[in-house]
Amino acid sequence: MPPLPVGRHVLAELTGVDPAVLDDVETLRRALTETLVAAGATVRTVVAEKFAPQGATLLALLAESHASVHTWPEHGAAHVDVFTCGAHADPALAVRLLAEALGATGTRLEVVARGGGARTVTEPIGPGLVRRWDLGRVRYRATTPYQRVLIADTAHGVTLFCDDERQSAAATQLAYHEALFVPAVLLAERCARVLVIGSSEGVVSELAVGSGAHRVDHVDIDPDCVRACAQHLPYGYTPDALAAAERHEGPVHLHYGDGRQWVERTGDRYDIIVVDLPDERPGEPAAQLNRLYAADFLGRCKDRLAPGGVLVSQAGNPALWRSETLRAAWRRFHDVFGANGVVYLGSDEHEWSFLFGCARPWPDPVAAMRTRLDALPVRPVYLDALTLESRTVPPISIREDRFLAIDPFRHDRPE
Structure with missing residues (x-):
């Protein structure tokens, strides 16, 4: 039997x-067709029906399937659905462009994978x-103005992918986020005000509040991704918590x-x-996230740290x-914070490493963290002394920056 259509x-x-x-109706017809x-x-054809006293329904027949718009002027609202088969058309992009064309101030969408x-x-x-990930249920898929976002079931539980890179998964997200945030709490003089850049899931914000922060500014460039995470991930923000944060x-x-x-x-x-972003992209100068790994940005962050931050x-x-990206980050952190102001932690339950730049260098950062560990308001699950x-x-x-001097893939080097 041939595979089912996808x-x-x-x-929306x-x-x-x-x-x-x-x-x-004519404005709606033109906007729907163009987007x-x-x-x-x-687009093969568009049919429209105007209702009395107000409102309209439009249906576009597509070579790929169909799209429809139903409007309620008295509420300033429209419901839209776009269904396309194949890989050429992007229904999420169509909805986003339509929302822009109509001047919508709010867009809520759900993406359902069908067939296949x-x-x-x-x-x-x-x-x-x-690395290949086999997907079960696809809970959300969209192309935002910044990235391709996918949330689906995998062997690691509900998993978030951005531009095909796994960002977090139910089975490992706590190990990752504790390794990212807990050492910062142990090294900082206080944990009253926290700035989080990226980290769409909201777990770091929750850890910060649990650690005593009374103000967390969470800055993320992609509202579609943040809202999808709150709706579909079993960790981080809930929809109600996100709405309150917004x-x-x-x-x-x-x-x-x-x-x-x-x-x-x-x-x-x-x-x-906290700067919690997808990995830096060497060789892609247009990648916007690279700007948030640069030495000048680290320096600006250092200037915004409170004493002991x-x-x-x-x-x-x-x-x-x-x-490659860890070596580059290691050099930049040392340029900005000095040799005694940088602490490294590699998660033994995950595959990532984290660098901590201290405004006030500790003579023995490990001893300081061990001493302060028992005083944490919430005991970490994946991190101990x-x-x-x-x-x-x-x-x-990394410590000796010897990668360029040692090429493990050469077979003719002297023993």
């Missing part, structure tokens, strides 16, 4: 639209190397925008600044064949 069905609700626009074409769809058999994600993990009710204040601009413009100082960044993978002893020594290739 498609994506996007169900648009709000905050001018009622006059929602009652103008579908811009998203790669082939086994699905996979091929994740690049090094030059010439990939309204700035409670200790967490969520801001949608560029983290670099936030650091440059804010006059606030923070006890801990700590900056922590996800810094890459320590494996010799994947350590032995972790702090064993995982705070960087690999020798």
Whole structure:
């Protein structure tokens, strides 16, 4: 039997639209047609029905399937669905472009994967190397203005992918986030004000509040991704918690925008600044996230630290064949914080390493962290005193920057 057809069905609700626009059939027809074409769809025909006293329904027949719009001018709202088969058209992009064309101030969407058999994600993990993830239920898939976002069931539980790179998974997310945040709490003089850049899931914000922070500014550039995480991930923000953070009710204040601009413009100082982003992308100068790994940005973050504050960044993978970004981060942190102001931790339950820049260097950072560990309000699950002893020594290739001097792939080097 041939494989079932594969498609994506996007169900969306648009709000905050001018009622006059929602009652103008020709404006709606033109906007729907143009945005579908811009998203790669082939429009065969569009039919429309105007209702009395107000409202309209439009149906577009596509070579790929269909799209529809139903409007309620009295509520400033429209419900949209776009279903496309094949890989050419992007229904999520079509909805986003339509929302922009109609001037919607709010967009809520759900992406349903339909048809097909086994699905996979091929994740690049090094030059010439990939990792394949078999997917179960696809809970969300969309192309945002910044990235491709996928949330699906895998062998590691519900898993978040951005641009085909695994960002977090139910089975390992706590190990990752504790390794990222707990050492920063142990090294910082206080944990009252925290700035989080990236970290769409919201776990770091929760850890910060649990550690005593009374104000957490969470800055993320991609509202679609943050909201999808709250809706579909079993960890991090819940929809209610996210809504409160967006309204700035409670200790967490969520801001949608560029983290670099936030650091440059804010006059606030923070006890801990967390930069939690996908891995740096060497050789891709246009990649926006690279700006948040640069030495000048680290310096700006250092300037925003309170006395005794700590900056922590996800810094890459320590494996010799994947350590390019870690080596670069190691050099930058030392340039900004000095040799005595940098602490390394490689998670023994995960595959990533983290660098901590201390505004006030500790004579013995490991001893200081061990001493303060028992006083934490919440006991870590994946980090204890032995972790702090064993995982705070960087690999020798990082400490001595010997990667370029030793080529393990050459077979003609002298023994």
